[in-house]
Amino acid sequence: MTKPLIALDCDGVLLDLNLAYAKAWERHSGTYPAERDPNAYWHHERWDVQRLDGEQQNQLRLFFDNDFWSTIAPIAGAVEACRRLRAGGYELVCVTALNEKFADARLANLKLHGFPIETVIATGHLSDTTSPKAQAIHQLKPVAFVDDFLPYLQGLSEEVHTALIMRAPNGSPNVGPGLANVGSMHLDLAEFAEWWL
Numbered sequence: 001m002t003k004p005l006i007a008l009d010c011d012g013v014l015l016d017l018n019l020a021y022a023k024a025w026e027r028h029s030g031t032y033p034a035e036r037d038p039n040a041y042w043h044h045e046r047w048d049v050q051r052l053d054g055e056q057q058n059q060l061r062l063f064f065d066n067d068f069w070s071t072i073a074p075i076a077g078a079v080e081a082c083r084r085l086r087a088g089g090y091e092l093v094c095v096t097a098l099n100e101k102f103a104d105a106r107l108a109n110l111k112l113h114g115f116p117i118e119t120v121i122a123t124g125h126l127s128d129t130t131s132p133k134a135q136a137i138h139q140l141k142p143v144a145f146v147d148d149f150l151p152y153l154q155g156l157s158e159e160v161h162t163a164l165i166m167r168a169p170n171g172s173p174n175v176g177p178g179l180a181n182v183g184s185m186h187l188d189l190a191e192f193a194e195w196w197l
């Protein structure tokens with residue numbers, strides 16, 4: 001008998017991309033940035049860094065490589081939350097809006113930290129009208145999908161419980177009428193696991 005499935009976003013749910021961004025900036029500029037706002041939702045607003053565009057932004061993106069995507073630290077309590085969900089009888093899969101060429105690096109990163117996750121589905125993030133994760137969620141048919149970005153929970157089947165992680169409130173996109181369509185809201189994955197189980 002197949003175990004029920006829970007789909008989990010990665011950045012902001014399992015791994016701390018905001019913290020890792022500072023390391024990429026250091027590799028790019030030679031200086032580790034000062035923290036401007038620890039409660040900022042977006043990584044470029046958390047750190048005291050200049051906004052880049054054009055060729056400068058392309059140069060920074062070079063540091064978001066396999067090494068970067070395989071060495072991001074976990075969010076506090078996330079590994080244990082996943083272990084609790086697995087012990088509760090659920091299979092876990094990571095559905096991430098990452099370029100597909102980095103899926104193996106992402107899986108290696110999760111395994112490095114002991115996450116009980118065997119599959120990473122990288123959807124990319126370009127979509128005009130729907131969540132880039134919608135097709136993967138439709139095919140997986142999980143009982144629940146956990147993400148920290150409200151737009152990625154929109155347009156999913158009503159049969160899927162949508163759980164929104166309400167982290168870092170400053171500048172958060174997790175506001176507005178769309179919240180009325182979310183199944184549940186939690187401070188982090190540990191709180192979701194406690195509530196779900």
